[in-house]
Amino acid sequence: MRVIHISLLLLFCSALTFAQDGNRRGPQMDREKLQAARIAFLTNRLELSPETAKVFWPIFNDYDNKKSALSKKYGAQKRLLFEEGTRNISDENADKMLEIYLDQKQAELDLEKEYLSRFKEVLTLRQVWRVIRFDSDFRRSLMQRVSRGNRLEGKPKPDNTGGN
Numbered sequence: 001m002r003v004i005h006i007s008l009l010l011l012f013c014s015a016l017t018f019a020q021d022g023n024r025r026g027p028q029m030d031r032e033k034l035q036a037a038r039i040a041f042l043t044n045r046l047e048l049s050p051e052t053a054k055v056f057w058p059i060f061n062d063y064d065n066k067k068s069a070l071s072k073k074y075g076a077q078k079r080l081l082f083e084e085g086t087r088n089i090s091d092e093n094a095d096k097m098l099e100i101y102l103d104q105k106q107a108e109l110d111l112e113k114e115y116l117s118r119f120k121e122v123l124t125l126r127q128v129w130r131v132i133r134f135d136s137d138f139r140r141s142l143m144q145r146v147s148r149g150n151r152l153e154g155k156p157k158p159d160n161t162g163g164n
Helices: 002-018 027-046 050-081 091-122 125-152
Strands: none
Touching: 027 050, 027 125, 050 091, 091 125
């Protein structure tokens, strides 16, 4: 669950980074930029040929949509249990939360097994592995971009010399 929250936080932060553009047209433009960055990153990472890309992207998009649907489904269930806050969660709700957590992990594992088989039909094993690593690599890349962007926007690096 913590990984999911961190992932959502990182995606939110990355969306905010794209919002820094002066010519933005609202949240839809931000999502489009984020999606375009994801596509470019994964295409580059997988070194897809045009022929392979035509077959791969519909499969990946289906996988990504189902993965998002699982996240929404289980997220809604968790939010219902947290109406009173996480600090004072009852033992009964904590037990339900653990059950939801395990159900979500199992559903995600089942989805990955299904789609890894489908990815193997169109990609090399090395490329399939890169698809698996994609989410964490993409988040890391975004965080590095945000970090570099902050320095490039004139924000000074912290002075670790201890002097004034």
